[in-house]
Amino acid sequence: MTAQSYQRNDWVIYRKQKSSVSPGPRASDVHAAGKGNTYRYVVEKYWVVEEVASDNKLKLCTRRGKRHLVDADDPSLRKARWWERMLYRGRFEAIDLSSPVAQED
Template sequence: MAANQFQRNDWVIYRKQKSSVSPGPRASDVHAAGKGNTYRYVVEKYWVVEEVLDDNRLKICTRRGKRHWVSADDLSLRKARWWERLLYRSRFEAIDLNSPVSLEDEIGSPTS
């Protein structure tokens, strides 16, 4: 999707790849990694577009106030479908775009 297809306050879902010794309850596509000591899996994150940048990137806000800079063309990012907006409404509405900026867990960075 091109950046011009996203707008401020759009509800988006990002499929984040993770690995750990015990996947959480929201993990999907779970596979044993390497020697089987850990698992690789995907978790869907429910975020809101805070800003559409000129360089084909989006500034995204998480439920806990973290900011991420993600390419609008990232295949892991998509707009929430109508039924996801209904089903997961509370997750999206919990996001406060006016919360202080936190850069602890960025995907990308403001300058990359």
């Protein structure tokens, strides 16, 4: 998707790859990494579009107020589907775009 496909306050889901010795309950696609000491997995993050930049970048806001700058055509990013908007409504509504800016890339 391009940046023009997104608008401020759109609800999006970002599939973030993580690694740890014990995946959490929301982890999916879990695989043993390397020599089996850790696991690689994916966690879905529920974020809101705060700003659409002209260079095909999106500034996304998390529930805890962190900001991420992501390419609009990142394959890990997509708009929330209608049923996800209903099911995870509380996670999206917990995001306050007026909170102080904390930057994380």
